[in-house]
Amino acid sequence: MAINSYFIAQLALIGFTFFMLLNSAAVMVYFERKIAAWAQQRYGPHLVGPAGMLQPIADIVKLMFKEELRPKAADSFLFYLAPILCATAAFAAFSVVPFGAETTFFGLLDKPIGLEVTDVNVAVLVIFAITSMGVYGIVLAGWASNSKYSLLGGLRSSAQMISYELSYGLSLASIIMLAGTLSLRGIVDAQAGYWFGFIPKWFVFIQPLGFFIFMTAGVAETNRAPFDFPEAEQELVAGYHTEYSSMTFALFFMAEYINMVTVSAVATDLFLGGWHGPFLPAYLGWIWFLVKIAALLFFYIWMRWTLPRYRYDQLMEFGWKWLLPLAVLNLLVTAAVVLKAGW
Amino acid sequence: MAGIYFWILAALTVLASLGVVLQRNPMYSVLLLIVSFGALSGLYITLNAPFVAAIQIIIYAGAIMVLFLFVVMLLNVPTEDPPHGYHARLLGGAGPRWFGAVLALVLVGELIYALSHLRATPLPGGNGNTASIYQIGLTLFREYAFAFEVTSVLILLAMVGAVILARKES
Numbered sequence: 186m187a188i189n190s191y192f193i194a195q196l197a198l199i200g201f202t203f204f205m206l207l208n209s210a211a212v213m214v215y216f217e218r219k220i221a222a223w224a225q226q227r228y229g230p231h232l233v234g235p236a237g238m239l240q241p242i243a244d245i246v247k248l249m250f251k252e253e254l255r256p257k258a259a260d261s262f263l264f265y266l267a268p269i270l271c272a273t274a275a276f277a278a279f280s281v282v283p284f285g286a287e288t289t290f291f292g293l294l295d296k297p298i299g300l301e302v303t304d305v306n307v308a309v310l311v312i313f314a315i316t317s318m319g320v321y322g323i324v325l326a327g328w329a330s331n332s333k334y335s336l337l338g339g340l341r342s343s344a345q346m347i348s349y350e351l352s353y354g355l356s357l358a359s360i361i362m363l364a365g366t367l368s369l370r371g372i373v374d375a376q377a378g379y380w381f382g383f384i385p386k387w388f389v390f391i392q393p394l395g396f397f398i399f400m401t402a403g404v405a406e407t408n409r410a411p412f413d414f415p416e417a418e419q420e421l422v423a424g425y426h427t428e429y430s431s432m433t434f435a436l437f438f439m440a441e442y443i444n445m446v447t448v449s450a451v452a453t454d455l456f457l458g459g460w461h462g463p464f465l466p467a468y469l470g471w472i473w474f475l476v477k478i479a480a481l482l483f484f485y486i487w488m489r490w491t492l493p494r495y496r497y498d499q500l501m502e503f504g505w506k507w508l509l510p511l512a513v514l515n516l517l518v519t520a521a522v523v524l525k526a527g528w
Numbered sequence: 529m530a531g532i533y534f535w536i537l538a539a540l541t542v543l544a545s546l547g548v549v550l551q552r553n554p555m556y557s558v559l560l561l562i563v564s565f566g567a568l569s570g571l572y573i574t575l576n577a578p579f580v581a582a583i584q585i586i587i588y589a590g591a592i593m594v595l596f597l598f599v600v601m602l603l604n605v606p607t608e609d610p611p612h613g614y615h616a617r618l619l620g621g622a623g624p625r626w627f628g629a630v631l632a633l634v635l636v637g638e639l640i641y642a643l644s645h646l647r648a649t650p651l652p653g654g655n656g657n658t659a660s661i662y663q664i665g666l667t668l669f670r671e672y673a674f675a676f677e678v679t680s681v682l683i684l685l686a687m688v689g690a691v692i693l694a695r696k697e698s
Contacts, residue, residue, distance in 0.1 A: 263555070307661075310582035317590030321562070324594070328555060328601050336601065343598040350591060367579075367661060 191298065199302050206279055210442040211241035217486050224490040251431040256331055259428065263329035268429065268436035271322030275443040278315040281308040282450045283370045285460050285471035299370055300471060308369040309357055312451055316406065319444065320346045323408070323425050326437070330428035338424030341497070345405055345412065348504035353402035355512035356395045359519035360388055360455050369451075373459030387458040394515045396456045398508055400481075403448040405504070407441065410489035412500060449481035450474075457481075533574050540567040554600045558593060565589040579661050 215230070215238065222229025230237030255264060285300030305311050320342060327339015361367055364375040378386045389396045405412040421427070426437045453459055457477045460470030495503070544564035548557045565588045572581035668676055 260555075263559075305578065307578045307582050310579070310586065314582050314585035314590060317586055317594075320590075320594060321559075321597070324597055324601070325559075328597075340598065340601055343594050343601070346594055347591065347598070354586075 194298060198298075198300065202279060202302055203276065206276060206443050206446065207439075209446045210439040211245065213442040213445065213482065214244065214438075215241050216482075217489075220483070220486045221490050224487070245435070248431060248435045253433065254428070254430045256428050258331040260329040260331070263325050264428075265433070267322045267326035267329055268433045268440075269322075270325065271319055271440040272436045272443075274315050274319030274322065275440040275447065278312050278319070278447045279443070279450065281305050281311050281369065282447065282454060283373060283459065284450065284474050301370070304368065304370055307367045309361060309367050309372070309455075312369075312447070313354065313357070316444070316447070317346070317350065319440070322437075322440070326429065327425040330425075332428050334421045334423070334427045335425050338421050338427070342408065342425060345408075345500065345504075348501055349402040349405040349508070352398050352504065352508040352512040353406060355509075355516050356392075356398040356402065357455070359392060359395050359516050362516075362519055362523050363388060363391070369454050369459075373454050373461065376458040377461050385458055385461065385463070387456060387461075389456040392456065392515070392519070394511065395519075396452070398512050398515065399452060399456065401508060403452065404485070404488070405500075407444045407448055409441075409445065409485060411492040411494050413489075413494065445482060445485055446478065449478045449485070452481055453477040534571065537567045537570045537574070540564075541571070555597075558596050558600055561596075562589050562593050565593070579664060 218240070219229045219237075221227075230240035233239040233243050255261065280302040281304070283299055283301035283304070323342040324339045327335045327337070327342065330336070360372065364372040366372060366375070372388075376386050376388055380386055380390075384390065426434055429437060453474060458473075460474045462470070462473035462476075465472055541564050544560045544567060547560040548564065551557065551560075565584060569581040569584040569589070572578075572584060
């Protein structure tokens with residue numbers, strides 16, 4: 186009986202996470218357009234439903250009924266494999282992200298389970314590994330389309346990935362040293378409590394540089410403006426997904442938004458104390474988690490509509506000559522402090 | 529149960545590795561190599577070494593193969609062509625092919641000899657606990673510190689060599 190209820194709870198959690206991620210893309214598109222309109226003094230979508238809130242549904246229905254096109258010279262196997270890879274990696278990466286304290290679901294279970302799909306003891310590395318697989322979707326889409334714009338987009342994506350993955354990993358390493366564990370749940374629990382009774386023990390306060398590096402590299406990894414070179418529309422039409430239409434295009438689009446949600450969720454767990462926060466009891470911690478993710482996502486969109494795109498050589502120079510040395514310095518200083526102070 | 533996983537993953541590794549060398553499209557070769565690395569990583573998980581498995585994916589399948597893919601895409605060769613011109617005369621004839629076949633047979637013979645005369649001596653040190661990163665760190669920087677440092681020097685040398693080879697004469 187006990188095993189059964191755990192099994193059902195786990196299945197429910199998986200279904201819930203999948204459903205939320207699927208919908209987060211639609212919600213994000215709506216907010217992206219609304220915030221863009223706000224930044225540019227327009228109305229944005231306002232005709233479909235109250236305040237245009239049904240616009241994403243209309244968009245999805247439209248995409249479903251579009252014709253599926255494939256260039257004649259495209260490599261048909263890889264052409265269809267690429268969007269599947271992208272979407273799968275985007276969903277899979279979230280599977281190890283915890284989003285709430287352990288709970289018994291109001292006494293339904295005998296022993297509490299964590300609010301996450303699965304708890305792996307090397308969770309940080311698993312996320313890193315899966316997101317590094319996601320880039321193959323973009324690169325393959327660029328190559329398999331057999332179009333020069335797509336190819337350039339794919340090439341840029343792989344170059345960008347190589348340049349920013351190192352800084353991304355190094356900023357993670359300093360957090361791992363502070364928390365002394367690779368488990369995301371462990372890292373979040375290391376941030377519980379307060380300094381001097383009122384400053385939350387979030388790693389962002391002792392690792393501001395690490396947070397900056399993580400978020401910058403995260404923006405580059407998710408191909409968002411001002412680092413959206415793989416799909417820079419003024420130069421490459423639409424970059425790697427130029428030749429895609431209908432639902433295959435929708436898969437890329439969805440993967441991009443889900444990746445943003447994942448990076449924000451991981452940043453929340455690593456730097457912003459996850460579900461720990463003042464005022465709310467522990468069982469409502471997931472509200473804090475949602476608030477923090479929403480703030481980071483707003484920041485993402487805000488940045489896109491405020492900053493112009495960098496030049497490509499500037500991106501490379503910034504990645505290798507500024508971000509990487511800063512990340513190494515951050516790691517060395519953190520290591521020295523942890524060693525001396527015995528954190 | 530673990531035995532089934534081993535055989536599936538081992539077969540996948542071998543088949544993917546064969547695919548890398550047996551088909552001529554370099555793009556598919558790179559992708560098959562990634563599949564092979566993925567299956568290897570699965571083998572590490574069955575050996576209760578999740579850290580090594582994750583690192584295998586991040587370093588080999590994630591970082592190094594992106595670089596390979598980058599080069600293949602940059603050159604954009606559809607298939608590997610058979611040699612032509614000067615190289616065809618040197619390598620394409622019947623003589624060189626027979627010579628190659630004999631060399632391959634010698635190599636296989638050597639491998640069989642070496643493997644059949646293998647004396648299984650376990651590596652020194654190491655308590656076999658690969659699940660904990662703490663243990664891996666201690667083993668790596670105590671028992672195997674020398675090997676670890678020598679490897680890093682080797683990689684540094686390779687890097688310097690690559691820079692010298694790629695440098696333009698001014």
